[in-house]
Amino acid sequence: MLRYLSSRILSLGLSLLVASALVFSVVELVPGDPASFMLGTGAQPETVEALRRQMGLDQPLPLRYAAWLGAILQGDLGTSFTYKTPIAGMILERLQVSLPLALMALALAVAIALPVGTFAAARRGKAGDGLVMGAAHVGIALPNFWLAMLLVLVFAVRLRWLPAGGFPGWSAPAAALRSLILPAIALALPQAAILARVLRSALVETMGQDYVRTARAKGLSAGQALRRHALRNALIPVLTILGMQFSFLLAGAIIIENVFYLPGLGRMIFQAITQRDLIVVQSAVLVLVAAVIAVTFLVDLAYGAVDPRLRRP
Amino acid sequence: MRTGLILGAVLAGLALCAAAVSAFWTPHDITRMAIADKLLPPSGAHWLGTDHFGRDMLSMAMLGAQTSMAVALVAVAIGMALGVPLGLLAAARRGTWMDEVVMRGNDLVFAFPSLVIAILITAVRGPSAVNAMVAIGIFNIPVFARVTRGTALPIWVLDYVRAARVAGKGTALISLQHVLPNIAGLLIVQATIQFSLGILAEAGLSYVGLGAQPPTPSWGRMLAEAQTMMALAPHVAIIPGLCIVLTVLGLNLLGDGLRDALDPRLRVVR
Numbered sequence: 001m002l003r004y005l006s007s008r009i010l011s012l013g014l015s016l017l018v019a020s021a022l023v024f025s026v027v028e029l030v031p032g033d034p035a036s037f038m039l040g041t042g043a044q045p046e047t048v049e050a051l052r053r054q055m056g057l058d059q060p061l062p063l064r065y066a067a068w069l070g071a072i073l074q075g076d077l078g079t080s081f082t083y084k085t086p087i088a089g090m091i092l093e094r095l096q097v098s099l100p101l102a103l104m105a106l107a108l109a110v111a112i113a114l115p116v117g118t119f120a121a122a123r124r125g126k127a128g129d130g131l132v133m134g135a136a137h138v139g140i141a142l143p144n145f146w147l148a149m150l151l152v153l154v155f156a157v158r159l160r161w162l163p164a165g166g167f168p169g170w171s172a173p174a175a176a177l178r179s180l181i182l183p184a185i186a187l188a189l190p191q192a193a194i195l196a197r198v199l200r201s202a203l204v205e206t207m208g209q210d211y212v213r214t215a216r217a218k219g220l221s222a223g224q225a226l227r228r229h230a231l232r233n234a235l236i237p238v239l240t241i242l243g244m245q246f247s248f249l250l251a252g253a254i255i256i257e258n259v260f261y262l263p264g265l266g267r268m269i270f271q272a273i274t275q276r277d278l279i280v281v282q283s284a285v286l287v288l289v290a291a292v293i294a295v296t297f298l299v300d301l302a303y304g305a306v307d308p309r310l311r312r313p
Numbered sequence: 314m315r316t317g318l319i320l321g322a323v324l325a326g327l328a329l330c331a332a333a334v335s336a337f338w339t340p341h342d343i344t345r346m347a348i349a350d351k352l353l354p355p356s357g358a359h360w361l362g363t364d365h366f367g368r369d370m371l372s373m374a375m376l377g378a379q380t381s382m383a384v385a386l387v388a389v390a391i392g393m394a395l396g397v398p399l400g401l402l403a404a405a406r407r408g409t410w411m412d413e414v415v416m417r418g419n420d421l422v423f424a425f426p427s428l429v430i431a432i433l434i435t436a437v438r439g440p441s442a443v444n445a446m447v448a449i450g451i452f453n454i455p456v457f458a459r460v461t462r463g464t465a466l467p468i469w470v471l472d473y474v475r476a477a478r479v480a481g482k483g484t485a486l487i488s489l490q491h492v493l494p495n496i497a498g499l500l501i502v503q504a505t506i507q508f509s510l511g512i513l514a515e516a517g518l519s520y521v522g523l524g525a526q527p528p529t530p531s532w533g534r535m536l537a538e539a540q541t542m543m544a545l546a547p548h549v550a551i552i553p554g555l556c557i558v559l560t561v562l563g564l565n566l567l568g569d570g571l572r573d574a575l576d577p578r579l580r581v582v583r
Contacts, residue, residue: 011417018421023433030437037437141509141561143516146536146554149543157544244423251426255517259540270521273436281436285429292424 005301012297016290020072023286024065027278038081038276051081055279077283082275087283090268097167098264101180102253105187110242112192117199122226124204133200139193144252148186148259155182165261183260187252191245198241202234209233236303243299250288318570324563328556332378339376341369343530352546362548365538370549374556376530380442381560384524385511387446389504392453397500399454400461401488407466416462419455427452427514428523435523442525445518449511460503464496498575502568509564516557532557 030037035051056064071078077087116136120129156164162182168175206212207230215225254266261267265284272280341359346366353363361370403415425433431448438444468474469492477487518524519533527534535553543550 014417015421015424019424022421022425026433026437137565138558138562141513141558141565143513143520143533143536143554143557145517145520146550146557149536149540149550149554153543153547153550248426251428251517254428254432255521258521269432273432276436278436281432285433288429289424292426296420296424 008297008300012293015293019289019293020069020286021065023282023289024068027282028061030278034278038278040276072286077286078279080272080277080280082272082277082280087280090280091265091284091287094263094265094268096170097180097262098253098257098266101183101187101257101262101264102249104180104184105191105249105253106242106246108184108188109191109195112188113195113199113238116192117196118203118226118231120196120200121203121207121230122223124200129200133197136193136197139190140197142190142193144186144190145255145259147189148183148256151182151186152259165259167260167262179260179262183256183262186259187249187256190252191249194245195238195241199234199238202237203230206230206233239299239302243295243302246292246295250291315570317566318574321563321566321568321570324559325567326563328378328560328563329382331375332382335372335375335379339369339372341372343368343372343376344528352542352549354546354548361552362546364535364549365542370552373530373535374532374552377532377535377553377556378560380519380525380529380531381512381515381557384442384446384449384515385508388449388453388511388514389507391446391450392457392507393500393504396454396457396459397461397493400458400463401465401492403458403462404465404469404492405484405488407462407469412462415458419458422451422455425452428517431518431523440523440526442529442531445515445524448518449514452514453507453511456507457500457503460499461496464499465492468492468495499572502572502575505564505568505571509561509568512557512561512564 027034035055035057036043036048039048039051052058056067059067068078075088077091079085080087080090083090116132120132123129152164155161163175163179164182165179167179170176203226207226209230212225212229215229216222220228253264254269256262257264257266258270265288269281269284272278272284346368347363348366350359350363351365353359355362355370359369359371361374364370364373399415399419403412406412427449430451431445434444434448465488474487474491477491482490515524515531516533516536519531520537522534522537524533525531532553536550539550539553
């Protein structure tokens with residue numbers, strides 16, 4: 001287990017290093033000079049020169065990367081060019097919206113997919129299975145932002161049950177949670193559709209295994225065998241998909257935040273793009289990518305814990 | 314499952330036809346605004362109604378299909394052009410450092426969702442349909458590399474590959490003449506799936522303004538523009554969304570059906 005862990009940690013460190021180099025080098029791709037790009041065409045040469053110095057653009061590239069990485073490791077993500085405030089603080093503030101939203105969506109997706117997938121597997125080939133899996137097919141094809149618009153149309157505009165957008169802040173916890181309900185549903189439903197399909201086929205496959213047959217022969221009902229033996233083993237592919245989908249969930253949250261005008265990380269990124277605040281875009285993207293890599297790492301570890309055969313590096 | 318394949322082919326075929334026909338004909342001219350006719354519900358003159366500028370929704374949806382499909386198609390082409398050779402290389406050099414480098418590099422690209430790649434590209438180069446193609450295409454590379462490697466590996470141990478080796482053929486020639494034709498079917502299935510994902514991704518990108526720019530119609534931007542007036546005229550928000558859902562659903566059904574038809578061993582357990 002120790003060897004498995006150390007090899008995983010090494011690969012995590014390497015991935016983070018290369019990803020950070022990729023994100024860093026993007027600013028170098030700006031046509032011309034990043035400082036004049038950020039200031040626009042009408043800028044005074046002295047202003048451009050000052051920004052160049054502030055961004056360290058007068059230093060050679062490897063030196064700048066090392067300095068940037070060193071600062072990040074100490075929690076310093078730089079200063080926003082537009083707001084003149086530390087970016088780390090801005091991101092932390094925005095994460096208070098994005099993170100609860102992503103977690104709510106994830107929990108909701110699992111809460112829907114588990115019973116639905118199990119139901120379909122238990123009624124394999126029957127009408128209930130066909131109906132549920134047909135719905136899942138449509139769910140996968142749904143763009144989450146369109147689903148979000150339809151939810152707003154029905155539950156906010158017509159029925160007036162929930163707010164159509166905006167975020168009151170966590171000082172009013174009940175109202176804050178209410179404003180995250182529709183975004184979380186819009187994010188979760190397409191995810192749940194994918195998960196339910198994966199869970200169903202994994203369950204159907206494990207139900208054909210010898211140990212399930214043995215359990216049935218010992219007198220367990222089909223439902224008991226499914227819950228006690230098949231479900232556990234079928235959770236491994238579900239875990240894989242959940243881990244992989246985390247990056248889609250993050251990307252989806254970026255779009256959904258724009259539908260509901262939620263002040264999360266995604267909206268911050270889009271505002272930064274329009275304001276040409278490259279430093280904010282760079283830092284926020286780095287945080288997103290690091291989160292995806294970290295989750296992949298955790299899923300790898302979870303495999304090792306669930307299935308000892310996978311511990312061999 | 315035959316019904317799925319047929320339904321998928323019909324839906325995808327319809328979208329493809331709409332896109333192709335829109336290249337030289339649409340029911341109405343969408344470059345002319347008619348504010349007096351704005352937000353009309355579906356009628357005989359405008360089958361799917363009109364938008365906030367009085368433009369015909371059917372014509373807009375047809376041209377949107379063209380944008381979506383062009384972006385998704387080029388993205389699949391980028392992914393295949395780079396991912397398949399990488400996967401073939403990794404399979405031919407399996408177990409070596411080269412295999413390791415290719416697969417680790419792929420893991421890394423997986424950490425960048427296509428939207429994040431698009432954000433990075435847009436931040437420095439500005440939004441455009443071309444940048445959307447590149448962003449989705451880059452995300453497709455590791456997908457194709459992985460599928461190619463995974464399906465090519467079992468081929469390399471087969472007798473006819475060994476015979477080719479004995480006959481003096483090199484690694485590249487074997488990859489091209491023996492491995493590639495045997496995995497082509499599965500690659501086509503994967504291409505269908507990536508095509509449908511590409512359409513979803515393009516819609517998302519153009520919805521947030523990172524895709525095709527005005528006046529080029531796209532389903533995602535039609536939805537973005539509909540957002541403020543969907544309470545007044547729900548059809549402007551419903552029609553582009555339905556176009557996306559039906560096209561993606563059709564492609565997914567087609568992909569599933571093709572996979573079952575090509576290789577019954579891979580049939581999803583049912």
